Amino acid sequence: MKLSENDITPEQLFKQRRKLIALFGSATIFPFLPNISYADDLPDKRTTLTFTPQQQNSLTLTPEDKVIGYNNFYEFGVEKGSPAQYAKNFKTDPWRLEVTGEVEKPLVLDHNDLLTKFALEERIYRFRCVEAWSMVIPWIGFELASLLKMAAPTSRAKYVVFETLYDPEQMPGQKNPFFGGGIDYPYIEGLTIEEAMNPLALLSVGLYGKTLAPQNGAPIRLVVPWKYGFKSIKSIVKITLTEQPPITTWMKLAPHEYGFYANVNPQVDHPRWSQASERVIGAGGLFNITRQPTLMFNGYEEQVAHLYAHLDLRKNY
């Protein structure tokens, strides 16, 4: 993964400038511009969701235009602005999500099921990318455990494996290995069954009150707030319960840099950079350089530390 110190891409800056130029009729009065929403440049197919809102907590939400404009979704290119641009026409309805493997009751959900089969609730979570930046996102979704229980895991189910859609015609990064960051697609992620059953593990179908934009992983993606962002796999088509551990995408690409667990841990650095602190996206004004200390398990230690009590987190990174 690339580590970028720039929150705003030249293309985004260009769009912001273009807007103000249109507004004020001069290119010279704003040589450099602060963060201004450009999200309304995008055709927007998102619809409003009905959900139980979360009680206000002390976290400051990342502005919506950052959440939908600064993305990692390598199927649509490796630059932070690429997913919003290249996923614009990504077809997410109809959709088919299959739950299979070590389950008593395999099941298939269609697009409508994703939004109606489970009561939707809001979860305001910290989100920490392994590249050392962070956001706070008001997700909407339901607990992964609810879906897994519906499928009735067998006693042999030890892992839960997730797979993103494979469709090179729609995903330019799958068609062209240079555009897609050299990843062997489809994108695969996994959790232990204990992790998957933890109440914090969320299947998200929306954020900021609306269905997901394609660049955020529409129509359904995983959110595991105590782990690095790459575990939170997008646009899921298949969930397989297995006895054996999966070989996940980033592990396969660079095993000494990205492990299976990928728990947020300020004490275990990435081989190429420190994980002790993080850049807060959307904060810090003009140059967006606000940093804050990274928290153990991204601030969710109380809820998840017991899952790893017997593990050496330096070895099991």
Ligand SMILES: Nc1nc2c(c(=O)[nH]1)N[C@H]1C(S)=C(S)[C@@H](COP(=O)(O)O)O[C@H]1N2
């Ligand atoms: N299929 C797929 N899922 C993915 C990725 C990806 O490239 N492909 N990137 C991951 C990474 S590295 C991060 S940080 C998050 C970003 O989620 P966001 O763009 O919604 O903030 O998605 C994760 N899920």
Ligand SMILES: [Mo]
């Ligand atoms: Mo990430």
